[in-house]
Amino acid sequence: MAAKRILTSRATQNMIVADDVYTSDDKLVIPEGTVLTEDIIDSLKEYGVFAIRIKVDDDGNNAAAENEKVMPDGDEALNEQRQEIKNSAEQEHESFLKQVKESKEFEVFHSAFVDSVDNLKNVFSKVVMHNEQIDGESILSDVENVVSKGRNSIHILDMLQCMRGYDDVTYVHSVNVALLSNMIGRIVYPDISDEELKVLTLAGLLHDIGKMMVPDNIIQKKGRLTLPEYNLVKTHVLFGNNILKGIDNLDPRIAEVAMRHHERCDGTGYPGGYKREQIEPFARIVAIADTYDAMTSDRAYRAAICPFDVIEMFEREGIVKYDVEFLLPFLEKAVQAYMNTNVRLSTNQIGKVIMINKNEFSKPVVQVGDEFYDLSKETNDIVIDKVLI
Numbered sequence: 001m002a003a004k005r006i007l008t009s010r011a012t013q014n015m016i017v018a019d020d021v022y023t024s025d026d027k028l029v030i031p032e033g034t035v036l037t038e039d040i041i042d043s044l045k046e047y048g049v050f051a052i053r054i055k056v057d058d059d060g061n062n063a064a065a066e067n068e069k070v071m072p073d074g075d076e077a078l079n080e081q082r083q084e085i086k087n088s089a090e091q092e093h094e095s096f097l098k099q100v101k102e103s104k105e106f107e108v109f110h111s112a113f114v115d116s117v118d119n120l121k122n123v124f125s126k127v128v129m130h131n132e133q134i135d136g137e138s139i140l141s142d143v144e145n146v147v148s149k150g151r152n153s154i155h156i157l158d159m160l161q162c163m164r165g166y167d168d169v170t171y172v173h174s175v176n177v178a179l180l181s182n183m184i185g186r187i188v189y190p191d192i193s194d195e196e197l198k199v200l201t202l203a204g205l206l207h208d209i210g211k212m213m214v215p216d217n218i219i220q221k222k223g224r225l226t227l228p229e230y231n232l233v234k235t236h237v238l239f240g241n242n243i244l245k246g247i248d249n250l251d252p253r254i255a256e257v258a259m260r261h262h263e264r265c266d267g268t269g270y271p272g273g274y275k276r277e278q279i280e281p282f283a284r285i286v287a288i289a290d291t292y293d294a295m296t297s298d299r300a301y302r303a304a305i306c307p308f309d310v311i312e313m314f315e316r317e318g319i320v321k322y323d324v325e326f327l328l329p330f331l332e333k334a335v336q337a338y339m340n341t342n343v344r345l346s347t348n349q350i351g352k353v354i355m356i357n358k359n360e361f362s363k364p365v366v367q368v369g370d371e372f373y374d375l376s377k378e379t380n381d382i383v384i385d386k387v388l389i
Contacts, residue, residue: 003053005306005346005385011041011052018053020224020302028224051309051383109146116142117171120205124171127243128212134247136202143178143201170211170219173293178204180289180330181282187329188285200282203257207286210240210258234270237262257283261290266320276323284323288314288330291322308343308384311335312362335361342388345373346381350388 003018017034021044029047030040036054044052119142126132181204185197192200211219214236218229225233240258244250260283263269265276269287276284295310311331318327338353343366345351351368363375366384373382 002056004056005051005053007051007381007383008044008049010381011036013037016055018055021049021052022302023047112146116146116175120174121171124209124212139205140198140202147182170208174205174208176293177207177289180293181286184285184326184330187333188326199251199253203254203282204286204289206244206254207258207261209243210236213239237271253280253282256280257286261286264321265323285326288322288327306384307387308362315362331361343384344386344388346383346385
């Protein structure tokens with residue numbers, strides 16, 4: 001049975017959830033296969049779940065509990081026409097994506113990226129398993145080499161989109177967070193010194209080193225974590241802080257970032273429930289990079305979340321949870337990276353992002369054939385279902 005994405009506001013009783021549903025901080029709300037009730041729908045809204053995926057039959061009609069059917073959106077001929085358009089556009093996009101990945105430019109970026117990940121694995125192992133010192137200059141040079149392969153911030157984001165699928169839980173995520181933190185630092189601090197930028201980038205690289213002390217079977221668990229398991233995962237910030245504090249010649253802010261990158265400006269984070277003024281600025285930057293990359297990447301327990309859903313989450317929660325001084329410039333750059341990118345709408349149509357709405361980054365203008373959809377003004381709750389990368 002297939003699935004489609006709908007806004008939570010359009011969910012109705014008896015719909016069947018096609019995937020596990022998580023909050024923005026990766027807590028499971030309801031598992032796959034749950035039959036929706038009014039109480040469950042209300043709970044999803046309270047948790048701030050913007051959209052869900054529900055099961056549909058082969059004709060695209062919503063599946064319902066006990067084989068009940070809801071009325072289809074349109075007639076059979078229209079559905080067939082939409083499917084033909086979708087298939088043609090997806091084939092065109094696959095051809096384009098293949099060309100990108102076979103280009104010399106991507107090959108060079110990919111090679112530098114993979115080298116950086118491999119070297120980081122060795123560094124983490126030496127530090128944690130053999131108690132060796134960190135050669136910060138060496139791993140920083142790897143990241144700087146990756147940065148040098150991108151023409152600008154938007155181009156680096158473009159390349160990272162094409163790297164999706166190469167995720168390696170801790171190591172690839174760490175390199176991604178370093179690249180994103182470096183980018184945010186250069187955007188919000190145009191006059192940042194090379195030394196300060198190195199500290200921020202290294203903090204991004206090492207923010208999750210404490211996860212080396214958490215058992216792999218918990219880090220990679222596909223099912224819902226028990227409360228004791230979740231509490232154990234949260235200790236990675238303490239392990240990371242302890243590991244990094246013991247390393248000579250390492251800027252103390254790097255250990256502080258390892259400890260505080262899960263703190264939130266409204267005091268809802270961990271381990272200390274710190275508020276904005278108590279949190280190291282570099283930790284506030286890494287928190288944004290960490291959340292964005294984690295949510296837009298595949299994980300053992302869930303598929304990657306659509307970047308426009310993640311951007312929408314930041315727009316809803318960002319004012320209170322994240323530092324808007326860093327968040328808003330980052331979101332503008334992030335959404336610009338999706339200009340001219342093919343997307344699938346919740347109507348099952350394939351279109352292209354052609355214009356950004358600066359008041360609502362998550363709702364751009366999408367062109368489908370000769371039609372234009374300004375998602376910020378759509379009254380039919382049309383949203384982007386998937387970025388076709």
